[in-house]
Amino acid sequence: MKNCNKDPVKLKLSLLNIVEHYKNNHEHCNELSKCKNDSNYEPTKYLIKDPKAEMLLGRALTNTQVYKSPTDYVYCMDSYYMESFNNAILQYHDKRINFSKEVYILRTSLAVLDWNEHVNRQTTSLKTVQDAKNPRRQIQVKILKRKSYNMWSEIWDQLVQIYLDL
Numbered sequence: 116m117k118n119c120n121k122d123p124v125k126l127k128l129s130l131l132n133i134v135e136h137y138k139n140n141h142e143h144c145n146e147l148s149k150c151k152n153d154s155n156y157e158p159t160k161y162l163i164k165d166p167k168a169e170m171l172l173g174r175a176l177t178n179t180q181v182y183k184s185p186t187d188y189v190y191c192m193d194s195y196y197m198e199s200f201n202n203a204i205l206q207y208h209d210k211r212i213n214f215s216k217e218v219y220i221l222r223t224s225l226a227v228l229d230w231n232e233h234v235n236r237q238t239t240s241l242k243t244v245q246d247a248k249n250p251r252r253q254i255q256v257k258i259l260k261r262k263s264y265n266m267w268s269e270i271w272d273q274l275v276q277i278y279l280d281l
């Protein structure tokens with residue numbers, strides 16, 4: 116959806132192309148796809164060779180709500196930032212503690228400040244670690260630049276200014 120450029124026709128064609136992708140035909144796959152960019156690309160799923168399976172997958176795709184009403188989905192975006200924020204807010208919201216409304220709002224505000232200041236932090240290096248799901252596999256994780264917390268001095272300055280203005 117994020118690669119359709121808000122074009123419902125392109126969205127429908129990209130859905131139909133899923134069948135071709137799984138037949139190992141990548142002619143119309145997105146230019147950013149791994150199958151187009153990685154010269155060592157190997158499919159991770161079974162390739163479709165049975166015409167009946169091809170027909171069933173095509174039918175399943177054309178029966179999706181996204182295919183039937185593509186204009187409703189052309190503005191869809193990646194949920195990465197939402198998931199990232201939901202993860203970051205847990206540093207301020209312990210789900211086992213029932214905070215008062217004021218404290219809840221304060222903690223939410225702090226989480227927003229923290230997330231806004233540190234979202235899209237630069238990567239300093241990559242670290243190779245063992246994949247928890249597949250111990251024989253090594254994966255690379257990003258080591259992010261240390262958090263700056265410049266917001267604290269800005270908050271402090273504003274608080275001092277409020278007291279000075281009293």
Ligand SMILES: [Zn+2]
Nearest residue numbers: 136141144150
């Ligand atoms: Zn492909």
